[in-house]
Structure formats: C-alpha cells, structure tokens
Amino acid sequence: MAEIKDLKITTDSRPVILFEKFGFTPRGFVDIAVSDVSFSSSVPLPDPSLLGFFLLSDENLIQAIYQSQQEVPNPNPNPNSNPNIDPSCVLSSSYVRPLFTFRDLSQPPPNSYNHSFRITQPDEYSLYFANCAIESKVTMSVHTEMYNARPDGSRDYLSVGWILVPSIYFLFAIVYAVFLGVWIYFSLWKNRLSAHRIHQIMAGLLFAKVLNLICAAEDQHYIRVTGTPHGWDVLFYLFQFLKGVLLFTVIVLIGTGWSFLKPFLQEREKKVLMIVIPLQVVANIASIVIGETGPFIQDWVTWNQVFLLIDIICCCAIVFPIVWSIRTLRETSKTDGKAARNLAKLTLFRQFYIVLIGYLYFTRIVVYALKTIASYKYRHVTS
CATH class of the missing domain: 2.60.120 (Jelly Rolls)
Structure with missing residues (x-):
C-alpha cells in the first residue's frame, strides 16, 4: 500500500x-x-x-x-x-x-x-x-x-483509491463487534442450554474477525500518515491467520454436521481438516511475502501463484464434507423412518451449500473482476 x-x-x-x-x-x-x-x-x-x-x-x-x-x-x-x-x-x-x-x-x-x-x-x-x-x-x-x-x-502515503480504506475497516469492525455481541447474547447466553460447541467456535471466529479489521484499520491509518505501519502489520497478519484457519475450520465442521448432527468426525472428515489447516498456514505465509515485499522480488509472481493455488484447493476441499452429509442424509431418510426430520436437515444442508458456493464465487471471482474493471479512484470498493 x-x-x-x-x-x-x-x-x-x-x-x-x-x-x-x-x-x-x-x-x-x-x-x-x-x-x-x-x-x-x-x-x-x-x-x-x-x-x-x-x-x-x-x-x-x-x-x-x-x-x-x-x-x-x-x-x-x-x-x-x-x-x-x-x-x-x-x-x-x-x-x-x-x-x-x-x-x-x-x-x-x-x-x-x-x-x-x-x-x-x-x-x-x-x-x-x-x-x-x-x-x-x-x-x-x-x-x-x-x-x-x-x-x-x-x-x-495512501493511493487515491485507498484513502477511505481505514475508515471502512473501522466501520466494519464495529459492525462485526455488534454481530459478536448479538451472537453471544442469543446463542451462548439466552439459549445456552441448547448451545453447541460449534456456536462457541463461531463466536471465536467473529472475535478474530473484529481484531483483524481493527488491526487492518490501524495498519492503513499509520501507513497513510507516516508511510510505515509501525508494527500493526504484524498483528494484522496474526489475526488474519487466525480468522482464515477458523473460517475454513467452521465451514468444514458445519458441513460435516459436527456438534449438532453428530458428536464426532469420521476419518475422512478429519483428513480434510488436516489438509485444510496446514494449507491455510502456507497460504498466510504466501500472503505475508506478497504483502510485505512487493513485485520487485524475483519470486513475487511465484508466491502469487502459490497463494492462488492453495486458495483454490482449500475452497474445493471444504465442499466435500457438505456433499458427504447431503448424501448420507438422503440415504438414511429412506431407511430410518424419520423422513420428515431428515428432509428438513437435508434442506438445511442444501441451503448451506448454496450459500457457501455463492460466498466462494463472490469473494474469488466477483471481487477479482471488480478490482480489474474498477477505476483506481474506487479501489476501496474491493477492500
């Protein structure tokens, strides 16, 4: 920046x-x-x-x-x-x-x-x-x-299109803090008897997102004023790493039905987590190299390709548990005599699958397209 x-x-x-x-x-x-x-x-x-x-x-x-x-x-x-x-x-x-x-x-x-x-x-x-x-x-x-x-x-020291970015990050940090408060009140306090462990992990994900946005706002603010982040970039990358790992972990756990559908993970689902989490570590290392160096280093294009490849692999990997859960529910609905209940769960997983595909499509394709076609004066729209 x-x-x-x-x-x-x-x-x-x-x-x-x-x-x-x-x-x-x-x-x-x-x-x-x-x-x-x-x-x-x-x-x-x-x-x-x-x-x-x-x-x-x-x-x-x-x-x-x-x-x-x-x-x-x-x-x-x-x-x-x-x-x-x-x-x-x-x-x-x-x-x-x-x-x-x-x-x-x-x-x-x-x-x-x-x-x-x-x-x-x-x-x-x-x-x-x-x-x-x-x-x-x-x-x-x-x-x-x-x-x-x-x-x-x-x-x-911020480019014209990034002048509003510190304010945008801070505004969204407040919005996510409100979401976190509402989530804690309704999911973990008011309905604490029916709360599952997945709800606690979701709260942790929202908390990491709030801290990530606050550090991003301070990082961009200090760059704008002084030209250097004054150490806020370290905290930004730390919470970005926690947010990325928690996000993909939550998606995999929800997709498998862990905690609210079944209290354990099957062996193949554990393997997905063991693949996704290390890949997120490598992806964040690539992100740090890209962000903290610049295109002048000889391997900068390679690091961009590594980050893109890992991101695609993670996005594909987290879809499999949802497909497995949908297939399992479809098969069990024919044999266990609880067709109505299984149909409701099946509908819920299908909706989650559609939302997830929409999220991945928007954040990976639509945002990239906006960055490509947007004028440099409006780059803050894609932040």
Missing part, C-alpha cells in the same frame, strides 16, 4: 522490474534515492543511458509493450528520452515518463542519485526499472516514497 520502501537489488538481470503502483492526485510526488549502484556485463560495459527508472500508467501499458517490440524507430519519440537509446528499449517509448537513467548518477564514489519528481497529471502510475543493456546485471540500493501532498503540506 505504498509504504516507504528500502530495497536491495543484487546482480539482477531482469529487463524490467516493477517496484510500486500508486494513484496520484494533481499534487503527487515520487521520491527516489539510489545508492551503491554497480552493473556488470559479459560484454563491454553498456551505455548507462540504457538503464533507468520510469513511470507508466496501466492505460498505456499495452501500447508501450507493443511499441518496444517493434523493430522500426518510434515516429513520435519521447522528448524527455535520450535520442541515442535503442528504439526497442522501453525508455524510448512515447507512452512512458522517464525519470532518470544511470547516466545521471553522481560520479563514483558514491555512484548515487536522489531526486523528487512532481506528478501533475492525476492517474495511477507504476514505477519501473528498465535494463535495456544486453547480458548486464545490476546491483543497487533503492529508497522510494510515493505520496500525495495535502493542502496543508503534509503527506498522504
């Missing part, structure tokens, strides 16, 4: 490295400090102007990629780019905004660069580093700050 970043790139040969994405107002700024820069090549040392930083909006991304793949010179070169740069290099594209190249570095030592760039055209931009030098590897330390200046001169 555009925290102040201190990054270390070591012997990296990638042609393009994505650092951050940020939504700017007309008073936006990008501060970049690069130090300890060195680059090596198996061929004669390349022209320093072939390596540099630039900004690119999502709207111009496809055009910039297409233009850089053309072998013919760009008919409308960027007036801010170096005319000696290879036309196939993205730094020469008319769709990007070059910030600086290694030609602008101070003479060694210390081989560094420090500058603040003003953004006057509001949009969502991505900060990239381009290496157009063939067979060259770069080592450098990079400090980045992306923010919008408020009218009073203070800095807002």
